[in-house]
Amino acid sequence: MSEDTEAVDVIVVGAGLAGIACAYRLALAGRSVVLVERGTTAGSKNVSGGRLYTYALEAVEPGLTRAAPFERAVVREQIVMMDDDRSMTVSLAGPPAAAGDLPASVTVLRSRFDAWFADRAEAAGVMLATGIRVDSLLIEDGRVVGIMAGGEEMRAGVVVAADGVNSFLAREAGLVGELSAHAVGIGVKEVIALDAATIEDRFGVGPGEGAATLMLGCTAGVHGGAFLYTNSGSVSLGIVVSPDQMTASGTTTHGMLQALKAHPALRPLIAGGTTLEYAAHLVREDGWRGVPKRLARGGFLVTGEAAGFVLNLGYTVRGMDLALVSGVAAAEAIVAGGDLETAYRAALDRSGLPATMRAADGYADLMGIERLYRTYPGLVLDVVQSMFTVDARAPRPLRTQVRAAMRANHVPLRAVLRDGLVGVRSI
Amino acid sequence: MCFKWVAAEGELRVDPATRAVDASSARRKISDYDRNTIEAARVAAGSIGSELVGLTFGGPDARTGIKDALARGVDRAVHVVADEGARADGHVTAHVLAAQVRRLEDVDLVLCTEGASDTYAHETGPRLGELLGWPVVTNVRELTVEGRTLRAVRVLGADLETVECDLPALVTVVPEVAPAPIPGLRSVLGAAKKPSEQVPVADLGLPAGAVTARTTVTSFLGYVAARRRVVLADGAAQDKVDALVAGLAQDGVLR
Numbered sequence: 001m002s003e004d005t006e007a008v009d010v011i012v013v014g015a016g017l018a019g020i021a022c023a024y025r026l027a028l029a030g031r032s033v034v035l036v037e038r039g040t041t042a043g044s045k046n047v048s049g050g051r052l053y054t055y056a057l058e059a060v061e062p063g064l065t066r067a068a069p070f071e072r073a074v075v076r077e078q079i080v081m082m083d084d085d086r087s088m089t090v091s092l093a094g095p096p097a098a099a100g101d102l103p104a105s106v107t108v109l110r111s112r113f114d115a116w117f118a119d120r121a122e123a124a125g126v127m128l129a130t131g132i133r134v135d136s137l138l139i140e141d142g143r144v145v146g147i148m149a150g151g152e153e154m155r156a157g158v159v160v161a162a163d164g165v166n167s168f169l170a171r172e173a174g175l176v177g178e179l180s181a182h183a184v185g186i187g188v189k190e191v192i193a194l195d196a197a198t199i200e201d202r203f204g205v206g207p208g209e210g211a212a213t214l215m216l217g218c219t220a221g222v223h224g225g226a227f228l229y230t231n232s233g234s235v236s237l238g239i240v241v242s243p244d245q246m247t248a249s250g251t252t253t254h255g256m257l258q259a260l261k262a263h264p265a266l267r268p269l270i271a272g273g274t275t276l277e278y279a280a281h282l283v284r285e286d287g288w289r290g291v292p293k294r295l296a297r298g299g300f301l302v303t304g305e306a307a308g309f310v311l312n313l314g315y316t317v318r319g320m321d322l323a324l325v326s327g328v329a330a331a332e333a334i335v336a337g338g339d340l341e342t343a344y345r346a347a348l349d350r351s352g353l354p355a356t357m358r359a360a361d362g363y364a365d366l367m368g369i370e371r372l373y374r375t376y377p378g379l380v381l382d383v384v385q386s387m388f389t390v391d392a393r394a395p396r397p398l399r400t401q402v403r404a405a406m407r408a409n410h411v412p413l414r415a416v417l418r419d420g421l422v423g424v425r426s427i
Numbered sequence: 428m429c430f431k432w433v434a435a436e437g438e439l440r441v442d443p444a445t446r447a448v449d450a451s452s453a454r455r456k457i458s459d460y461d462r463n464t465i466e467a468a469r470v471a472a473g474s475i476g477s478e479l480v481g482l483t484f485g486g487p488d489a490r491t492g493i494k495d496a497l498a499r500g501v502d503r504a505v506h507v508v509a510d511e512g513a514r515a516d517g518h519v520t521a522h523v524l525a526a527q528v529r530r531l532e533d534v535d536l537v538l539c540t541e542g543a544s545d546t547y548a549h550e551t552g553p554r555l556g557e558l559l560g561w562p563v564v565t566n567v568r569e570l571t572v573e574g575r576t577l578r579a580v581r582v583l584g585a586d587l588e589t590v591e592c593d594l595p596a597l598v599t600v601v602p603e604v605a606p607a608p609i610p611g612l613r614s615v616l617g618a619a620k621k622p623s624e625q626v627p628v629a630d631l632g633l634p635a636g637a638v639t640a641r642t643t644v645t646s647f648l649g650y651v652a653a654r655r656r657v658v659l660a661d662g663a664a665q666d667k668v669d670a671l672v673a674g675l676a677q678d679g680v681l682r
Contacts, residue, residue, distance in 0.1 A: 149612040
């Protein structure tokens with residue numbers, strides 16, 4: 001190390017929500033922190049569906065939600081089951097579940113939100129370096145002592161890897177292996193501009209309020225689903241599918257998204273909108289099983305999506321909230337000192353993150369049921385449609401209608417029972 | 428050296444029907460060619476042991492640009508903050524920059540880029556030199572300073588012209604004057620420790636005539652290339668190929 005270089009307490013790699021939350025909390029605790037980001041601004045490379053649960057923001061700092069530039073407060077939850085041309089929507093609207101008048105979840109656009117969050121961290125003393133790609137870790141005597149970036153070395157007491165789903169730092173540190181295709185979904189998303197009044201009209205919400213919609217049966221039978229979130233002046237429409245089945249399906253994620261936009265249930269919601277941006281992202285789908293056995297080694301720990309802290313629950317994907325609370329836990333572990341792994345596990349346990357992820361562990365089995373993605377939505381639509389069909393004939397009993405629909409969809413009763421058993425066991 | 432904070436041209440949206448240009452969602456950046464100018468100015472300042480001051484005139488959002496300029500090698504930055512909504516043309520910009528250059532003491536050399544990547548008007552540099560009453564050398568691709576003398580190589584089409592003048596002087600440079608290296612980790616972190624100053628344009632004490640634009644932009648439309656839109660859909664494949672070849676020959680594409 002040359003004379004003019006100074007070491008810092010902590011280097012955090014990646015200015016996503018986990019990285020910013022970690023750096024922010026460390027700075028508030030008086031640590032010297034460098035936050036290194038590859039994009040030209042914080043948030044410029046960050047992609048997510050766009051719904052953030054506010055308990056996690058409050059865990060970073062009480063009152064943060066009110067200060068944050070979010071898009072809309074989610075007041076309406078919808079699940080849509082669809083096949084090629086039909087759809088059935090379950091819509092839940094009601095008072096928010098969170099304490100006080102704080103919305104339980106909000107929609108965000110990452111470029112705006114992350115830039116604000118990083119600004120706040122900088123104001124607290126975080127040294128933010130954007131446009132910098134970290135090439136490797138600096139390891140001496142089995143301990144991580146810093147990073148190498150563009151031929152320059154920088155030293156720190158601890159390096160935090162918050163470098164996202166495909167964390168090469170965690171791999172280099174030997175904590176995780178290569179990502180397998182079974183462990184991830186591919187998410188693609190379009191942000192479509194619509195004016196605020198149109199959004200409020202179409203989704204039945206007031207000013208500042210929004211809807212979160214999840215869709216099943218729109219992925220050509222491929223393991224996955226779609227989401228539609230309302231922002232202030234746009235909607236985020238995305239689809240998450242399993243890549244190893246995509247190739248066999250003969251379609252592309254982009255093709256699926258375009259077909260979804262043309263679906264009778266979706267078309268009127270986005271009519272007249274112009275696509276502002278298109279983004280893609282890998283989404284971990286292996287839940288707690290995908291979290292590495294060790295989250296730290298000497299001078300190093302991994303957090304956020306890099307540590308596999310993502311939950312795909314079918315009806316919702318949780319990434320940003322887990323990123324925030326794990327980033328906070330990482331900061332707490334570093335401040336606590338002692339053995340990093342022990343301190344980090346303790347801080348994570350306090351945050352409730354492992355319990356949340358373990359509770360959802362069986363969802364991977366539920367999500368593995370192939371019939372969930374084409375057969376069952378079609379079956380449900382057939383049954384409901386026959387319920388609403390009125391003609392001169394005497395109505396058939398519901399059980400007969402269900403059996404007829406099962407026959408028509410080639411689903412034997414024992415398959416439904418087996419899938420039902422998996423479903424009940426997993427949730 | 429002077430730099431400009433502009434909208435990223437790749438992120439402008441042009442409405443295909445009305446050709447209206449929407450810059451609201453475009454990110455902002457330091458004008459591309461100004462990055463080369465910063466590097467050339469850094470080298471020139473280093474060669475004579477001078478401080479390099481980065482000077483910009485723009486709205487409040489240029490703050491991010493100042494950080495970038497400091498990371499790229501400017502020692503100190505001065506941001507003259509434009510009034511919200513006020514429009515500046517070459518006349519206003521040159522008066523503002525000249526007033527700020529006079530406020531800095533002992534300025535020997537001012538570097539501007541030949542043109543900014545948004546307007547590319549080629550006028551701020553020469554206007555500024557004239558207001559300062561200094562010699563102006565344009566289209567420069569190489570410059571050296573020895574004592575009180577500037578030697579510059581100018582690009583004249585395919586030819587090169589070498590010019591000498593006394594300092595202080597104003598030079599406008601072409602992008603080839605220097606590479607624009609991406610700043611490293613230490614430079615980026617170092618930028619936060621360098622001084623920068625924001626000066627409201629009102630503090631410069633300029634008369635109203637100097638800060639009132641003399642030109643007015645009456646329309647700002649995207650340029651959409653006119654296409655012939657000939658569709659050869661009818662007839663057998665051979666007929667369509669014949670029609671295509673005939674059409675291309677008629678337009679001089681095929682001979």
